[in-house]
Amino acid sequence: MKTDIEIAQGAQMLPIEQVAANAGIDQNLLEYYGRVKAKIDIGPLRSQPRKGRLILVTAINPTPAGEGKTTTSVGLADALKRLEKNVLLCLREPSLGPVFGVKGGAAGGGYAQVVPMEDINLHFTGDFHAIGAANNLLAAMLDNHIQQGNALGIDPKKITWRRCVDMNDRQLRNIVDGLGGRMQGVPREDGFDITVASEIMAVLCLATDLKDLKQRLARIIVGYTYDDKPVTAADLKAQGAMAALLKDAIKPNLVQTLENTPALVHGGPFANIAHGCNSVAATDTALKLADYVVTEAGFGADLGAEKFLDIKCRALGTHPDAVVIVATVRALKHHGGSARGDLGKEDLEALERGLPNLLRHVDNLKNTFHLPCVVAVNVFPTDTEAELKLVERKCKELGVNVALSEVWAKGGEGGIALAREVLRLCGAPRLDEFTYAYPDNTSLQGKLNAIVGRVYGGKQAKLTPKAQQQWKRLFDLGFGDLPVCVAKTQYSFSDDPALLGAPEGFDVTVRDLKVCAGAGFIVALTGDIMTMPGLPKVPAAEKIDVDENGVISGLF
Numbered sequence: 001m002k003t004d005i006e007i008a009q010g011a012q013m014l015p016i017e018q019v020a021a022n023a024g025i026d027q028n029l030l031e032y033y034g035r036v037k038a039k040i041d042i043g044p045l046r047s048q049p050r051k052g053r054l055i056l057v058t059a060i061n062p063t064p065a066g067e068g069k070t071t072t073s074v075g076l077a078d079a080l081k082r083l084e085k086n087v088l089l090c091l092r093e094p095s096l097g098p099v100f101g102v103k104g105g106a107a108g109g110g111y112a113q114v115v116p117m118e119d120i121n122l123h124f125t126g127d128f129h130a131i132g133a134a135n136n137l138l139a140a141m142l143d144n145h146i147q148q149g150n151a152l153g154i155d156p157k158k159i160t161w162r163r164c165v166d167m168n169d170r171q172l173r174n175i176v177d178g179l180g181g182r183m184q185g186v187p188r189e190d191g192f193d194i195t196v197a198s199e200i201m202a203v204l205c206l207a208t209d210l211k212d213l214k215q216r217l218a219r220i221i222v223g224y225t226y227d228d229k230p231v232t233a234a235d236l237k238a239q240g241a242m243a244a245l246l247k248d249a250i251k252p253n254l255v256q257t258l259e260n261t262p263a264l265v266h267g268g269p270f271a272n273i274a275h276g277c278n279s280v281a282a283t284d285t286a287l288k289l290a291d292y293v294v295t296e297a298g299f300g301a302d303l304g305a306e307k308f309l310d311i312k313c314r315a316l317g318t319h320p321d322a323v324v325i326v327a328t329v330r331a332l333k334h335h336g337g338s339a340r341g342d343l344g345k346e347d348l349e350a351l352e353r354g355l356p357n358l359l360r361h362v363d364n365l366k367n368t369f370h371l372p373c374v375v376a377v378n379v380f381p382t383d384t385e386a387e388l389k390l391v392e393r394k395c396k397e398l399g400v401n402v403a404l405s406e407v408w409a410k411g412g413e414g415g416i417a418l419a420r421e422v423l424r425l426c427g428a429p430r431l432d433e434f435t436y437a438y439p440d441n442t443s444l445q446g447k448l449n450a451i452v453g454r455v456y457g458g459k460q461a462k463l464t465p466k467a468q469q470q471w472k473r474l475f476d477l478g479f480g481d482l483p484v485c486v487a488k489t490q491y492s493f494s495d496d497p498a499l500l501g502a503p504e505g506f507d508v509t510v511r512d513l514k515v516c517a518g519a520g521f522i523v524a525l526t527g528d529i530m531t532m533p534g535l536p537k538v539p540a541a542e543k544i545d546v547d548e549n550g551v552i553s554g555l556f
Helices: 004-009 016-022 069-082 096-100 117-120 125-146 199-206 209-220 239-245 280-288 301-316 329-335 348-368 385-394 407-426 443-456 465-476
Strands: 030-032 038-040 053-059 087-091 112-115 154-159 164-167 175-177 189-190 193-194 221-225 230-232 255-258 262-265 292-296 322-326 371-379 400-403 460-463 482-488 505-517 521-526
Touching: 004 112, 004 230, 016 255, 016 262, 016 482, 030 154, 030 262, 030 322, 053 069, 053 301, 053 348, 053 407, 069 112, 069 125, 069 255, 069 292, 069 322, 069 400, 069 407, 087 280, 087 460, 096 125, 112 117, 112 255, 112 407, 125 164, 125 175, 125 199, 125 239, 154 189, 164 348, 199 301, 199 505, 209 239, 230 280, 230 385, 262 280, 280 292, 301 348, 301 443, 322 329, 329 348, 329 385, 348 371, 348 385, 348 407, 348 443, 385 400, 400 407, 443 460, 443 465, 443 482, 443 505, 443 521, 460 465, 465 505
Parallel strands: 053 292, 053 322, 087 262, 087 292, 164 193, 322 371, 371 400, 460 505, 482 521
Antiparallel strands: 030 038, 038 255, 154 221, 175 189, 221 230, 255 262, 505 521
């Protein structure tokens, strides 16, 4: 059996100008990065009206058994193309951290991938490096301002801006820098986040154009003065230079699937520590070019989909026409307590215990957000007919159909049934109007309680005394109306990764609140969530190599 990278390296890719032409993109708007990659100058497209139907792909809470959300997204787009639909795929860019860590690449899998897979997973067009450079320029200008006399009166103990690097490096989570004497800087506690957790990433993904980007960068709060007033990037006169570093990164990247379906791969915030969606610019552009736009949100629907709907859709000014919820029988049995070594064996009791995880996600999308949805079961050879029938029956009890997906093994052909159901949902009359999990004019506590109660299935959100003080400060500063971005474990509806399935009656403890004034939301940190992950005991990097001809192996 071929590996993902072997399948990708055997792909027959079209020249990128032909992919662009097939997507209705004028060749003059392309900025080439080799033969099969390009950035798009979307300026001339901004005046065009949107015409596309938006399809969101999300999933159950992830497990070690795997779900295949990106693979399903790619296969669905290819299937829609096979049905002669004008379709564009919109995905996030992979972070180097997971690529070299435990998760691996994020370009799909099997015969449902975006290519060139190696480039997309490694550096790509340099967007993440530009984001890291802009983030660290702001950090350098902040520390330099303090070193050069500190005219703004910045309190070094109240600095909130951290440096970043696109790598899992736990050693950099908490550091002391500025050592070595007066000319080497002001000694202070500092730290690094992974690039995808940087507010610059969120800003880039929510900005509509370069002007909006610069305005958002200017609003970023980097710390507070001795008399507790916020200090922004604009106060440091940093936004212009930061925007200059990001002038190319804000342009969406055009690539293709193995079946030559056009794909915009742009931006990459994690959904467990940020809002987890690709860029507004890419999605908006796709909606103007295609009749159907397939996009995904990170991790499970409690994280990625909730943030897509409550944060990105507010910025985008639209909402999905249909939602696909990806699940596997294996993952559901894991949620039901089945041991990892037994997931290949029929176990209807474990499946029955694990199904509530899927059913809560289905119920949320259908009855909290009022969106039509379909469950895509990513089929494994070990799945039995009885197990698949059980999943189908339970979903139909909620009024939602199930489509079996075999896109990993068959590409677009294996997603035809799913594509037909998505088209049916997009064309069916809407019985209910889309609603957010909370209205705009709700208090922070109200927003958090709505997410915990209406999406997670818990009881309430509890703020620690520290978080309560932070909220009072943020409210007094005028940030009370911003949406909330909950940073929590992806493995559970709760803030405890060990609570699998569909737990009830739990509280979610918010230990820290941080305003991302440029992105336009408040981050609520819960549990042990880290903004700088670490490498596992056996990193994926140990298996990656390149030969004397530049051919990469072991990437995925």
